[in-house]
Amino acid sequence: MRGTRSDLRPSNPALGPLTFDVHLLKHGRTRYVVRGRHVRGSFVVIPEATKGGPVLPETVRVQFGCDGDGDYWRTPREDEPFVHNVRVHGWTDGIDPANPPSGWYLGRYAVNLRDNGIERELTTGARRRTEAVVQAVVRHWSRLPERAALVLAAATTRAAEYAKHEAELAAEQEAKAASVRAERARVRSRLYAVNGISRRRPRPQGSLRPGWVPVGLVDHKGLAMGTVRVREVEFSAALPGALVYEVEGRRLEGRFTVGCDQWRPEPLPQGVRVTYGHVEDSSPFRHEHPHEPRVFGVRVGGLWDCEKAGKITATAPARLSAHARTGVRTRMSASDAAERYCSAVLRALALHYLARSDRAALQLAAAQANVRSQRAQAREELRKLLDEQRRAERAARRHRRREAEYRSLLCQAADGWPGV
Numbered sequence: 001m002r003g004t005r006s007d008l009r010p011s012n013p014a015l016g017p018l019t020f021d022v023h024l025l026k027h028g029r030t031r032y033v034v035r036g037r038h039v040r041g042s043f044v045v046i047p048e049a050t051k052g053g054p055v056l057p058e059t060v061r062v063q064f065g066c067d068g069d070g071d072y073w074r075t076p077r078e079d080e081p082f083v084h085n086v087r088v089h090g091w092t093d094g095i096d097p098a099n100p101p102s103g104w105y106l107g108r109y110a111v112n113l114r115d116n117g118i119e120r121e122l123t124t125g126a127r128r129r130t131e132a133v134v135q136a137v138v139r140h141w142s143r144l145p146e147r148a149a150l151v152l153a154a155a156t157t158r159a160a161e162y163a164k165h166e167a168e169l170a171a172e173q174e175a176k177a178a179s180v181r182a183e184r185a186r187v188r189s190r191l192y193a194v195n196g197i198s199r200r201r202p203r204p205q206g207s208l209r210p211g212w213v214p215v216g217l218v219d220h221k222g223l224a225m226g227t228v229r230v231r232e233v234e235f236s237a238a239l240p241g242a243l244v245y246e247v248e249g250r251r252l253e254g255r256f257t258v259g260c261d262q263w264r265p266e267p268l269p270q271g272v273r274v275t276y277g278h279v280e281d282s283s284p285f286r287h288e289h290p291h292e293p294r295v296f297g298v299r300v301g302g303l304w305d306c307e308k309a310g311k312i313t314a315t316a317p318a319r320l321s322a323h324a325r326t327g328v329r330t331r332m333s334a335s336d337a338a339e340r341y342c343s344a345v346l347r348a349l350a351l352h353y354l355a356r357s358d359r360a361a362l363q364l365a366a367a368q369a370n371v372r373s374q375r376a377q378a379r380e381e382l383r384k385l386l387d388e389q390r391r392a393e394r395a396a397r398r399h400r401r402r403e404a405e406y407r408s409l410l411c412q413a414a415d416g417w418p419g420v
Contacts, residue, residue, distance in 0.1 A: 018136060024146060028154030031066060032137045034081065039133055041081030041088070042066050045141045047154035048093060051165055055405045056155050060141070061093035062134050064110070076113060083133070086126040089113035092134065097142035100135045103128070155406075156413040163406035170399035177392035184385045191378040193267035198371040203361035208232040212248075215352060217344040220318035225344050226250055230352060238279050241269075241366030245349055247293065252341065254293020258353040260366035261305045267374060268367045272312065272350045273305040276322070292325065293345075295338045299325040304346050312350050320346050 021033035030045045042065055047057035065077025081088045090109040095101065106127060111119045122130065141147065209232050217225040228249030236242035242259025257279040261271030277289025285303075292301045300322040306312055322334040322342040329335065334342065356362065367374075 018133065020137070020140060022140075022144075024150070025067070026153075027157045028150040028152070029067070030141055030144070030150060032140075033079070034133060034137070036133070038084050038129060039081065041083075042079040043081060043134065043137050045137060047151045049155050049158050049162070051158075051162060055162075055402060055409070057151055058096070059093070060095050060097055060138060061091050062095065062137065063091040064088045075117075080113075081130070081133070083126045083130050084123070086112050086123060087114075088122065088126065088130050089119070095134070095138055097138050097147075100138045101131075102135065103131055106131055106134075152409065152412070156409045159406040159409040159413075163403050163410070166399045166403035166406060170396045170403060173392045173396035173399060177389050177396060180385050180389040180392060184382060184389065187378055187381050187385065190265065190267055191375065191382070194371055194374045194378060197267050197364070197367045198375075200364065200368070202368065203364050204358075205235065205361045205365065206356060206358035208234070208243075213352075215348045217249075217341075217348055218314050219340055219344055220315050222315050225341065228252060228345065228348070230349070233278075236279060238281050239366070240369035241362040241364075242273075242279070243353060243362075244278050245352075246291075247345060247349070249345075251296050252293060252345065254299075255291040256293065256346070256349055257289075258349050260363055261307065262366045262370045263305075264307065265374070265377070268363055269370075270309060271305060271307045272309050272353065273303065274346050274350055275303040276301045288325065293342075295322070295334065295341055298327040298329070298334060298338060300334050300338060300342060301325050306350070309350075309354055312347060312354070314347060314351065316347075317343075319343055 016037040018034055018036035018039070023031040023033070025031055025044070028047050032043045032045065034041060034043060044063040044066065046061045046063060048059045048061050049057050063077075065080035067077070076087070076089065088110065090107075090111050090113075092105070092107040092110045094107070095105075104127075106122070110122065110127075110130070112122050112126070113119055144150070212229040212231045214227050215230045216227050219225055226249065228247050231246045233244040233246050233255065236244055236257055236259060239257065239259050239262075241262070242257055245256050245258060247254060247256060254276070255278045257275040257277065259273055260269035261273040262269040263273075264271065275289065277292035279289055288301055292299050294300070302321050302323045304320045306317070311317070319339060320343040322339050324330055324332055324334045324338075333339065353359075
């Protein structure tokens, strides 16, 4: 530790001359023992080495009072400044040494600490005089010949901790970049598959089955629910690969559109979508469709899609939705009995559709109709993933560079700092 004495007139003439005793401490800290008009005590200038901040600190924190053991929050430090007989406790931070602020800048941690441990805001006079002293101290510190060495020493104090932190952040970003690269490869494979589907020759579809076909219904427990008659009306013009079925049964009549679930990212759709009614345009997501079925005298609507056709059996999924269009439950779910009946019909129609010998041709037709949107979706996803990967790689390089700088500080410290 080295001590020097300096007399200085601060920029505020009303403050009068100040006397500084300057002591260079460990970890890059500098203690100023100040004496002046209505001012006495120690101010410690500490270069701010913060996690995620500049490797070499660019700002300083001014602490009121000397260092010691323990947590000094609400506990007085040794030789805390008294300004107008008000003890100033805490610190103020974020000060640019090259251009310290001129007024009303003390942070919220600069307070008056009374003997009973109660904190109070500083009075206006104490605050203004404290700010002027801090400004004078920081200006003097910025001209010290040892300033660069003090900054280096402060940066080295936590360099090992911050190097580890930067290494962890870099590893996290590198793992993210690797994950995004793998996802890009998957999307690229999907795009290749979509392009392959677009080049495939359409397969011939079978013909509609003539007449009515009896289909048995069972509930989710396997209990028989009677039989309905099913007729294939037409291949859907709005949805390639879909069929329109007409169903008649006990207290049931209406139409259903059954096709591939082509709004998922698989190039070749693997699921099934059943829509209540006859879909006559390209959007099966309309609120209502013509010829929606009536069950127990209530018109019902909605849709059901299943991601994987292999999950469909005569008893599963157990319960499928049906929304009432008429009756006392309008705009709500249909009654339990109607939902149970509709669920059995939906499962039976899906299995009837999946049993067709030309299912592969229907899948291909649905996939080829969706090539343009699938291709655009994959390309947009690839673009976003590439941007995400580049951001992660840039962040990883930045954190590795900062880690190297912190480790360089440790190596230089091992060789000994000049000047401190």
